[in-house]
Amino acid sequence: MSDQMEPREAMEFDVLVVGAGPGGLSAAIKLKQLNPELSVCVVEKGGEVGAHTLSGAVLEPRALLELFPECDPALIPLATPVSEDRFMYLTETKAFTSPVTPATMHNHGNYIVSLGNVVRWLGQQAEELGVEIYPGFAAAEVLFDGERVAGVATGDMGIGKDAKPTGNFQRGMELRATYTIFAEGCRGSLSKQLMAKFDLNAKNDPQTYGIGIKELWEVKPEHFKKGLTIHSVGWPLKSDTYGGSAIYFFGENLMAYCFVVGLDYKNPYLSPFQEMQRYKTHPAIAPFFEGAKRISYGARALNEGGFQSLPKLTFPGGMLIGCAAGTLNVPKIKGSHTAMKSGMVAAEAIAEALAGERPDEVTAYATKLEASWVWPELHSVRNVRPGFAKWGFYGGMINAAIDTYIFRGKAPWTLKNHYDHLQLKKAKDCQPIDYPKPDGKLTFDRLSSVFLSNTNHEENQPVHxxxxxxxKAISVNYNEYASPETRYCPAGVYEIVGEEAGNPQLQINAQNCVHCKTCDIKDPTQNINWVVPEGAGGPNYPGGM
Structure with a gap:
């Protein structure tokens, strides 16, 4: 279709950053700090900076303080110093608080934050330095000059469901640059294409993922424990399913609740959303929610592969940073600091390249990242997450303790990761899970939850x-796996209709999509391909998320 239309207008920059998350904005800021004369552009699919940013989140300020040595992280809106850590193991009726918090979960000196507010603050710093930021424009296509990445094109606006231009049609823009940094976050749509084109995963393990589902609550003052972090494992997940929860108290009477399920789970009847809901009914957890008001909801896939799943980071004309590459530290449940540092290191390498011979591929980025603190941090925890996949919960906990406290992250072996979509068992080999109905006070359904995410998509546009x-939706997913997409999607996008009439069909409610990317990851035959919708479509998370 694009070839038959008028050419797109083009803008030229020294450096283009795709994605206004912590990594992308840190890269842009560092570039301008190193050379104020550089032209730097950031393009962001969210309607504003921070609109699509979702996290737990506890921020380790190491990278932030390197980027802004005089910064006081407490000045970021809602940032709250961690005052206490608790780690619990839950059975169905009891909770056991560990007398020892795992070393990776020590948060002294860290801050409970709204990651959306962190990136809003970073966006302000970037603009003050002269970075051009364009929110509401989804990077839909990689541009090439021969085999070299030359930038991206934003999506055309005003394309109808019939794939034809409407009266509101507006051609996308070409944003061209000497170097392009892809900072799309976990399972970025363009990053995925680049990994395939340049075979960036030829030497690493498969990436493995989790889904993080989050609610923001306003709690009663008597239940508010400012600065407290609570992490738990165990119930309601079975021992063969990786996952856990986090509850953080921050700001004024705000409580962030996040539940993570590893996407290598085996039972197609499992619903991460409903596991997240019933967790709140535990007798040790429910009191925190008593009299509280749920004010927001969201979900996002998380990279969990770690060190051995990092792809080749550079290619002609560009590079991957942050969660687009997979720099999350899983045992810490933190990725913002590593994403920021990877962006800063990328900026240093690019600034040197632009001041020198301008090579096609800035391989110095990977070399510099290996020499930074990110590399040993990720290497030291590389065996923790795959240990749970290999030996289940109890074996994984033993492995984590041995790897952390005896080998101190220097075991003479590296455990392997696997593809999540290949782990599902056939429905005939699994037991359905009976989830209780939501009560509308403590537990909720997906549609009322999506409403709180402020998700919106232009109705008349191609399904993304x-x-x-x-x-395959029926011949494989329905017949063999009982349509797992109707359960792993946290937004009710996928629905089987016509079943009672003997004519089951998959209905895709794309307007509900919160851009978590779970379907793109977990579909058993990799048949679902997530592409960007019209710019500014998707969730619109408030400052507390």
Whole structure:
């Protein structure tokens, strides 16, 4: 379609950053700090900086203080110093608080934050330095000059469901640059294409993922424990399923609740959303929610592969940073500091390249990242997450303790990761899970939750959740796996209709999508391909998220 239309207008920059998250904005800021004369542009699919940013989140300020040595992280809106850490193991009726918090979960000196507010603050710093930021424009296509990445094109606006221009049609823009930094976050749509084109995963393990589902609550003052972090494992997940929860108290009477399920789970009847809901009914957890008001909801996939799943980071004309590459530290449940540092290191390498011979591929970025503190940090915890996949919860806990306290992250072996979509068992080999109905006070359904995410998509646009082979929705997913997409999606996007009439069909409610990318990851035949919708479509998370 694009070839038959008028050429797109083009803008030229020294450096283009795709994604206004912590990593992307840190890269842009560092570039301007190093050379104020550089032209730097950041393009962001969210309607504003921070609109699509979702996290737990406890911020380790190491990278932030390197970027802004005089910064006081407490000045970021809602940032709250951690005052106490608790780590619990839950059975169905009891909670056991560990007398020892795992070393990776020590948060002294860290801050409970709204990551959306952190990136809003970073965006302000970037603009003050002269970075051009364009929110509401989804990077839909990678531009090439031969085999070299030359930038991106933003999506055309005003394309109808019939794939034809409407009266509101507006051509996308070409944003061209000497170097392009891809900072799309976990499972970025363009990053995925680049990994395939340049075979960036040829030497690393498969990436493995989790889904993080989050609610923001306003709690009663008597239940508010400012600065307290609570992490738990165990119930309601079975021992063969990786996951856990986090509850953080921050700001004024705000409580962030996040539940993570590893996407290598095996039972197709499992619903991460409903596991997240019933967790709140535990007798040790429910009191925190008594009299509280739920004010926001969201979900996002998380990289969990760690060190051995990092792809090749550079290619002609560009590079991957942050969660687009997979720099999350899983045992810490933190990725913002490593994403920021990777962006800063990328900026240093690019600034040197632009001041020198301007090579096609800035391989110095990978070299510099290996020499930074990010590399040993990720290497030291590389065996923790795959230990749970290999030996289940109890074996994984033993492995984590041995690896952390005896080998101190220097074991003479590296455990392997696997593809999440290949782990599902057939429905006939699994037991359905009976989830209780939501009560509308403590537990909720997906549609009322999506409402709180402020998700919105232009109705008359092509569906951005595409099936490579539409017949597989029934012949494979429905017949063999009992349509797991109807359960792993936390937004009710996928629905089987016509079942009672004997004619089951998959209905895709794309307007509900919160851009978590879980379907793109977990579909058993990799038949679902997530592409960007029209710019500014998707969730619009408030400052507390």
């Amino acid at each position: 959740l595409t099936l490579l082979d539409a017949s």
